[in-house]
Amino acid sequence: MAAFFRLAAEARQFLWVLLRGCAQLAFCDSPIAGALVLAGITLASPFSGLGTLLGALFGTMAGRLLPAYGRDEWAWGLASFNPAIIGLLWGGFLASGEVHPVLLLPVLALSMLFDVTFRRLLSPLMLPSLSTGALTTVYVISLVAAPAGGWFWTEAPANAFVPFGLLGAACIFAAMALKSPFAGVWALLLSAITFVAGWLADHDPRTLVALWGITVPLACFGVHAVFLRGSLAGCVAGTIAASLAALIWVAWEASPLARWVAPLLLPFILGVWLSIILMRELTAVPLAQPGFWRVARLIHAARAANRDVVALIQRGAGPGASRSSFISGAWIDPQVPRAAFEHERLQTSLRCRQAFWDACDRLRKEAGHSVGNLPTRIARLQRDGWLQAVVIQDVMFPTDSVRLGAMVPLHGDIQRTQCLDCGEESAWPPMSVWRRCDLRCVGCQGAVVPAITLFGRTIDDATSSRLRELEARCGVVLILGDEAAEPATLAFLERARNAGATVVFVSDSAPGYPRRPADISVAEPVGRFLGFLAFVLAGCPAFSGAWTHRTRRAFARIAAGRQGGEAAE
Numbered sequence: 372m373a374a375f376f377r378l379a380a381e382a383r384q385f386l387w388v389l390l391r392g393c394a395q396l397a398f399c400d401s402p403i404a405g406a407l408v409l410a411g412i413t414l415a416s417p418f419s420g421l422g423t424l425l426g427a428l429f430g431t432m433a434g435r436l437l438p439a440y441g442r443d444e445w446a447w448g449l450a451s452f453n454p455a456i457i458g459l460l461w462g463g464f465l466a467s468g469e470v471h472p473v474l475l476l477p478v479l480a481l482s483m484l485f486d487v488t489f490r491r492l493l494s495p496l497m498l499p500s501l502s503t504g505a506l507t508t509v510y511v512i513s514l515v516a517a518p519a520g521g522w523f524w525t526e527a528p529a530n531a532f533v534p535f536g537l538l539g540a541a542c543i544f545a546a547m548a549l550k551s552p553f554a555g556v557w558a559l560l561l562s563a564i565t566f567v568a569g570w571l572a573d574h575d576p577r578t579l580v581a582l583w584g585i586t587v588p589l590a591c592f593g594v595h596a597v598f599l600r601g602s603l604a605g606c607v608a609g610t611i612a613a614s615l616a617a618l619i620w621v622a623w624e625a626s627p628l629a630r631w632v633a634p635l636l637l638p639f640i641l642g643v644w645l646s647i648i649l650m651r652e653l654t655a656v657p658l659a660q661p662g663f664w665r666v667a668r669l670i671h672a673a674r675a676a677n678r679d680v681v682a683l684i685q686r687g688a689g690p691g692a693s694r695s696s697f698i699s700g701a702w703i704d705p706q707v708p709r710a711a712f713e714h715e716r717l718q719t720s721l722r723c724r725q726a727f728w729d730a731c732d733r734l735r736k737e738a739g740h741s742v743g744n745l746p747t748r749i750a751r752l753q754r755d756g757w758l759q760a761v762v763i764q765d766v767m768f769p770t771d772s773v774r775l776g777a778m779v780p781l782h783g784d785i786q787r788t789q790c791l792d793c794g795e796e797s798a799w800p801p802m803s804v805w806r807r808c809d810l811r812c813v814g815c816q817g818a819v820v821p822a823i824t825l826f827g828r829t830i831d832d833a834t835s836s837r838l839r840e841l842e843a844r845c846g847v848v849l850i851l852g853d854e855a856a857e858p859a860t861l862a863f864l865e866r867a868r869n870a871g872a873t874v875v876f877v878s879d880s881a882p883g884y885p886r887r888p889a890d891i892s893v894a895e896p897v898g899r900f901l902g903f904l905a906f907v908l909a910g911c912p913a914f915s916g917a918w919t920h921r922t923r924r925a926f927a928r929i930a931a932g933r934q935g936g937e938a939a940e
């Protein structure tokens with residue numbers, strides 16, 4: 372008895388998978404949709420319906436045994452929809468009896484073999500294999516079995532009673548609407564538009580049935596309902612896919628190619644792929660992120676309100692540079708306690724000073740090796756007046772960034788030395804001098820050491836007061852790239868927030884600072900984000916009226932030049 376129930380359960384699952392395979396023909400996956408699709412095809416053309424059923428049956432059986440299909444894929448009917456398409460196309464032979472039905476079996480197997488191959492090939496590109504297996508089989512069989520230049524497949528006779536055909540179409544539409552009403556209705560609408568357009572252009576709707584009846588609705592529905600289900604983006608992508616597929620279909624039919632090979636499902640497949648690739652590229656661009664536009668508006672508003680925009684960066688080197696040893700602390704000898712490099716200890720102990728000189732020398736050499744540029748895009752924003760100050764946490768930056776003026780190095784500059792008493796700065800002495808002597812200030816005889824403070828420790832008074840000035844004036848703080856939170860920057864952000872500034876995080880790596888509800892986070896590589904930001908902000912004058920003013924001035928100049936030329940004649 373138990374065996375009977377198990378068998379019954381198996382049989383039921385098998386039937387469900389069989390129907391799902393039929394449903395997949397219209398990008399659906401429920402057994403009810405499968406029954407509707409099968410009924411729809413049968414109503415329109417009984418022999419195609421029979422072929423579809425045979426194909427799906429074969430696919431369901433073979434897919435259950437083949438290890439190439441996972442149990443999940445099989446259960447969703449993904450193993451059987453390629454053979455089902457082949458069966459559908461075989462309907463013509465089932466009706467005419469020209470080719471023995473047994474020959475259908477190897478063709479069905481071939482379509483599954485191609486499907487498995489295309490899945491493997493397309494998975495690194497993250498594209499669905501769709502019905503490429505069936506399509507390739509159709510072309511290959513035609514190439515092998517048909518006379519040179521001929522076409523192997525014949526069309527199954529449509530149901531002689533036209534209302535049955537319409538009822539069949541209604542069944543398939545109902546299956547689509549079950550999956551996603553929005554996507555179904557939209558696909559129907561596009562299909563209708565294509566139908567009317569073809570009719571207005573004096574084409575017989577029957578010759579265009581592959582366009583308005585198959586290519587357009589399938590491309591639209593496939594992208595909309597499956598890959599971007601029911602969303603507005605899906606609607607846009609589906610429409611793009613349908614338009615591209617229709618274009619390819621029309622171009623194919625208009626070209627000499629159409630005399631040899633029918634486009635079949637190829638325009639639909641290409642349309643879906645192109646639209647998926649296009650959407651992937653478009654959504655990867657910062658412009659697709661609402662956060663990007665909020666940041667652009669904030670920066671624009673800050674300028675209008677005469678408030679500063681401040682960038683906080685970890686290091687001056689370009690994007691992609693690894694964390695410097697200054698930030699990671701790798702420059703300090705693990706034998707030496709960090710407290711040895713505090714201001715008071717350095718003032719009193721010669722040994723501490725010597726250890727500090729040695730450690731800083733290592734850091735300086737590293738700076739020499741890894742001279743990056745202050746990201747050119749930060750420099751560009753500064754030059755265009757969108758960015759007023761750059762707070763930098765590292766002590767190494769290329770010399771050309773110094774002339775940018777509005778730089779606030781939080782922990783000093785490794786290329787400089789300073790007197791611990793009066794703070795007088797100068798350049799590094801030769802190695803023979805700092806290695807051998809205890810360097811002293813010319814003015815006050817105080818001890819001289821490299822002009823940096825440790826990462827994460829108290830910053831000097833001059834820098835603190837500059838930060839105070841900035842936080843009172845700034846409207847926006849941009850935290851760019853990898854984050855390295857330390858007490859000084861944490862406090863700076865908190866005070867800037869309290870003073871009414873908006874904090875914006877632009878980074879594609881792990882967050883280092885705690886986020887507040889009013890902050891804006893944009894997960895983007897900094898370079899690309901700033902590139903787009905500079906571009907969009909450069910377009911701002913066009914909207915603010917400054918652009919018209921500038922054009923008018925330019926025209927006035929041209930007019931003045933022409934008058935000058937006439938006068939010279």
Ligand SMILES: [Zn+2]
Nearest residue numbers: 790793812815
């Ligand atoms: Zn001094």
